[in-house]
Every structure is written in C-alpha cells, then in structure tokens.
Amino acid sequence: MNQIKNFGFPNNCGKLCQIFRCLSSGAENNILKSINKEYLYNTNELKNIEENIKKRKGVGNIKLVVELKNKLSNLHRNDQKFAEITNQLIKELLLIPNKTHPNVVNMGNKPKQLRQVGKFPEFNFKPKDFHDITKRLNMVRTEHLGNLSGNKSYYLLGELAELEYSIIKYFTNNLLENGFELILVPDILPRSIIENCGMNTRGERTQVYTLDPNLHNADLCLSGTSEIALAAYLADTVLEYGNLPLKLCSVSRCYRAETSSIAEERGIFRVHEFTKVEMFIVTMPEQSEDALEELRNNQEKLFESLGLHFKVLDMPPHELGAQAYRKYDIEAWMPGRNMYGEISSCSNCTDFQSRRLNITYKMPDGFVEYVHTLNGTACAIPRLLIALVETGQDSKGFISVPNVLQKHMKGKSVIGKQKKIPELKLIKNKKK
Template sequence: MLNGNLLKTINITKNFKLWSSTIPWKIPEYPELNEEYLCNPCNSNAIEKNINNRKGVGDIKLLHELKNKLEKINGQSHEYESIRSQYYKELNQIPNDTHPNIYTNGDKPKVIKVVNNKKLFPFKCEEFGEIAKKLNLVRTEQLGNVSGNRSYYILGELAELEQALINYFVENLINSGYELISVPDILPRYIIERCGMNTRGERNQVYTLDSKIHPPDMCLSGTSEMALAGFLAGDILSEDDLPKKLAAVSRCYRAETSSTAEERGIYRVHEFTKVEMFMVTTPEMSDNALEEIRKWEEEQFKSLDLHFQVLDMPPHELGAQAYRKYDIEAWMPGRKVYGEISSCSNCTDYQSRRLNIKYKTKEGETRFVHTLNGTACAIPRLLISLIENEQNEKGLIHIPKVLHRYMQDKTFIGKQKGVPELRLVKNKKK
C-alpha cells in the first residue's frame, strides 16, 4: 500500500511549453554536439564502422564535405544558412558511440546471467491467452467498436494484480532513492527526436496528433523517459546533486504491429502502462550507474520468482542513443519462449547535448551530464510471464508472496464473477 508521502508527485511545467512547437531558448536550435571528435578526419573510419555496425543512418563523408563548405563560405553567402542547416541535420544523425566490450560479443545478444530455475509443471502448461479466457481476465477480441486492433481490457483481479505490480515497483524505487514524477503523455516532436526517436516516415513507432485539430508537431509519448529528459532540458545541475534519480508511471503509446505467433495477444500492443527509471550522472559515474540499474531490476524480478536471462545487446539493437543496453527476458512456459520484460540503457551525453542538460563541477566547470534509463515494470508482458509461471493444476493463479499485501492479502486469482462475458456486437447498417 502506498502512503501519502509515496503518492506525492510533481507536475511537469518547466523548461518547455507543452502546447508550443517553438523550441525554448534553453534548448538551442543547433545543439552543442561533439564536433571536435565527429569532424576530425582521423576518426572517420571508426565513426563509419560504428554506423554500419549499428545499422543506423548517418553519412560521415557528407558531414565533412558540408563542414568544409561552411568554413569556405564563412557566413558571406546566401547559401550559408541552407548549408548550415543541412550540416547540423547530418551531424545530428550520427549515432552514439558503442561500448568497446560489446564488439567482442559479435552481432548477437550475449547472455551474461541466468536467474532462478525454470519451474517444473506436473501438468500441461497453458499460455496466457487460454488462461485469461477461461478465468475471464482479459478481453482482446471484438473491440473494433471501442478501440480497434491491438487493444485490450484487463479485468477483475488481474487488474488488481496490475495495480499491485505498479505499487510494488514504485514503492521499491522510492525506497531506493528515486523521486516520483507525474509526466505528460503528449510531448512536442523535438523532445522525442532529441531523445533519439524517429517521429517521421512510414516505419516510425510514434503517434503524431492531427495538426488540423491539435497544435502542430505534438506526439503521444512512447515512454516516460522522454518526458523525464524534457523535464531537465536546459538545466544546469550541481555535481553535489548527482546522481539524480527520477521515476514515473505513465501510459506508453507505440504505433507498432507484429504478425509473429510469439507476439500474439497482449504481448505487443499499441498502449500499455510502464514504470520507468531515469538517472542523471557525471560521465565518470555512468558505467557503474548502468550496472546499478541492471542489478536493481534483477532483484525485483527475482523477488517475483521469475526465471529470466540478462542479455548484453549487440550494436544493431542500441538505436541511435544508447551506448550500452541490457535486456531482461523472462521465461514464458505456456508459450515456451523467453520474452523481453525489461531493459536498461546508458545514453552517455547523446540526449544531454541535444536537450542542453549540464552540470557544474566542484571546480566551476560546466559539462554535459550522462543520462540512463531502465524499465522497472512493463505491463502487460510482466503479467504474461507471471500468469504462465504461477498457474496450477486446478486452473488457479498463485499470486507471488511479495504482492499479497498489495492485493488485500489475496493469494490466488480464480474465475472472475460479476465481470461481463464477451459478446459479439454487430453494427446495424443505417
């Protein structure tokens, strides 16, 4: 149960105007990227190799050509602003560096740890969808009249379990020194893009609001990491205040689809609830901070009696922003697969340079911070793993002991009574 102190939250009202597409003065139009390194011809081969390994975008040769043009023009031509804009666009597309240890792992994830043993079942395991249908816990079918494909309703005691997980993880985060913040789900496009997510083109995962109805360039947030980073945009923190640990509970929106059997049901959906961790550190602290986040995540999932593996992800799984990334995959015995339930990343100064987040050292020098993020609890994948692992031969679901007090001391979930059964509703043509 969360007491009053644990439920205190802070509304985001600083540094960026939510309903304006104008970039605030604290966030420069042209961010202070590491031009000294990126524009040094001696580093071209290493940068190009990094781009190729990450399967990312970016053209280091074009960047150098534009840099040379700018130096020759030197602001004396009408072409200067056009070339300058193109130069910064190319500069911004170069992905973050990659941790050198990752290259020794090859192009596949490396399993660095396995926690708990797989549970042995004296009966045939059922998958989440079959269990949920029998116990009337989830509705995913015939929702076209309500919310469309890849949508769902979580019902009865499973909805209680969802809330219990959120409360459990939030309480543990606060006890670990994280500050809970309530964040907006609608963000300006530039915040999302400067965090490293693409918002344009056919293959992006971001929902953009209709500019005919809403203010221009507003999007639905895919993770509260972006709102938390935007919260600090333009700030100069004190070194004494680092590391700064923030957490948020939010709805996440993803315009993604999948037709694979492993990702059926509620495994991959257009919106879900997530508890997110966000940390700001000095450059010297970020490697250790990532290990701290990973170990914290491992402890929480271990306490839920889950069997899972921890993966060190290869370069092509890092996106544009991550320097290093760990994934946690839990065993789902009904599906007989491991499924990702969490991840954590060190983004070094990729986001802080683009959002102008700095700190002042004890000697008075101003430097860019490093940012890190981690998934504390992602619903509904965590529900899938828990339900499949905690099923018994009587068709009931055992509730992990650490969650009992968050569910009024209930120990099992059974068939839901008083919850409407699924019925097919047909629209009559007018």
C-alpha cells in the same frame, strides 16, 4: 523532494511549456554548439564512426557531415546558402548514433548471455499460455475491439486489473525506498523532444504516433516512454556536481505503433498502449557505467522477488538504437509460450541526449560539462503479466499471486474466475 528543489528545475506547467517551445524552435542552433566537435569533425575518427554506423545498422553519413561542415566554414553568415547548408548539416548530425561500448562493439549480431536468474518453473501438466488462461477466467478482452481502438488493444478485468495496480505499487515503492524521486509526466510531447532523445518519428518504420497537425497548433506526438519527458524536464538545466547522481522514476502510459503477426506475440505481448514504471538516472561521466549496473541490479532483484526465471543479455550494436552506448535486456521465461520474452531493458546513453537537450553540471572549478543519462524499465505491465500468469498457473487454471504482491491485493494469494463483470459474447445480427 529537497534534492529536486535545489536544482532549480521548472516547478510549474508554464515553465515546462516554455522549455518545450524553446526546444521546438531553437534546438537547431544549440545542436551546432553542443555536438562533440572533437569526435564528429575529426577526420582521424572518420573510419571509426563509419564502422560504428555500419555495425549499428544506422542511417547516418559521417562523410556528408564533414563535407557540409567544410562548406559552411567557407560561407559568410549573410550568404543566401548559409541557412540552407546549416539546416542540412544539423539534419545529418542528428542521424549519427552514439559511440558503442568497447566490450560490445565487436560482439557481432547475437547478444551475450551474462547470467540466468531464478528457478526454472516445472509443471506436472502442459502449461497453457496467457491468452487461454485469462480467456477462461474472463480477465482479458483483446478480441472484437473494432468498434473501439482495434487490434493491439485490450481490457484487463477484475483481479487481473488489480494485479496490474499491485505491480505498479510494489515497483514504485521499491524505487522510492532506494533513493529515486517520483515525477509524473505529460504523454504528449513536441516532435523535437522525442527526436533529440534518439527516437525516429517519421517514415513508415516509426513507432511514434503523431497528432494531426491540421487539428493542433504544434508538431506533437504521443510519448512511447516516460524517459523522454524526464529528460525534457531537465533541459537547459545546470546541475551541481554534488547532487549527482540524480535518480528519478515515473509511472506513465506508453504509446507505440507496433505491429506483429507472430503467433507467440498475440494478445497483449505487443500492444499500442500500456503502463510502464521507468527509472532515469543523471550522472557525471565517470559515474555512468556504475549507474547502469545499478539499474540492472534493481531490475534483477525485483523480478527475482516475483519468482520469475529470466536471463540477462548484453545487447549487440544493432540493438542499441541511436542513443544507447550499452544496453542490457532481460528476457523472462513464459512457460505457456515455451519461449523467453523481453520484459525489460536498461541503457547508458552517455552524453547523447544531454548534448541535444543541453543538460549540464557545474564542477568545483566552475567548469560546465554535459551529464550522462541512463534509463531502465522497472516494469512494463503487459509482458510482465504474461510471465507472472504463465509461471503462476496451477492445474485447475487458477493463478498464484507472488508473495510480495499480496499485501497490495488485500491479501489475495490466488486469482480465480472473474464473475462480477459479465462475460461478453459476440452476437451477429440476423438478416431480416
């Protein structure tokens, strides 16, 4: 961890909380200082920015940004409208998405398949889906949870829970061996942190859980990915160029208010809470495209080592969200569902997040520039479990454990029926 110590990062909870408070209260003023003025305020870029917003299906209004900026330029700081116009300008600036990679901007609405990896699984029987396999083996409970956290929740039992932990150990160990540093992060974050990383926290379409402000003293939310807390950890930090790229990873619970009524997405495919191993890289601008390829290569090698068949996709503009400049998705074949399902992604966010969180680096001449940030899912447990269970099933309904995971499961090569934890059955109360 010497590399991290050399950066002068916050090394205690008090300092981290101080950063969160500063970001929550003073981020607005930083936005006006840190935005890319040569791009966003340039009238020659107006058409390009409008087209970029349209292709990404964003909600930003660059014409309104320029209009508000011009209004603000004609006002004195003591003018009663100065604060109001400033807040409006900041609000609109935060809605403008990142630029789009030139190889992606004209892609259209469909992703481009880059490659397929791994042998396509073949069976001499009709493969079952994850729900049917694990229900017969008494390994998952997704039903009758109304008395707990309700729909989109789940229990993993016995050896399937062991399989989750073996995946976490295997992926984390691999990242540590490849130069990543492990940081465990908080899952409750200020709304401003999440929004500065490019996620929407308001409205009916948000996937972010917000804590009740009447019960808590701050505007707090549950984190949907550890990328956000890792970025916040580096906020207001000046890094040395010689220490870049900086590679971090984390294991955390992720909370997302997702909904779906599609039959193929039943069970644990789309859930409200899950465990994820995340990769996060900070680079100089000229390093970020190579770093994105490194993230993708890490993902491909890890998933191939598990014996999965998957395809790698270069995603179109409307799939990039607000923050990504370019994004790759990996979709694994799920035989029981007879479909590919997304199990991972990685994104280059360039300076979109670093400008909002004030993460910079110092060059040899003393000049300070904004870093580029990248993130990638090493493994998101539920969907990876689906792909492993459906790919590893045999005709007897048992599950083969991938060779690389067996040492993390006390040498177990096959998962059978869970017998030690009782199988629960719903009992209806009879009316007297």
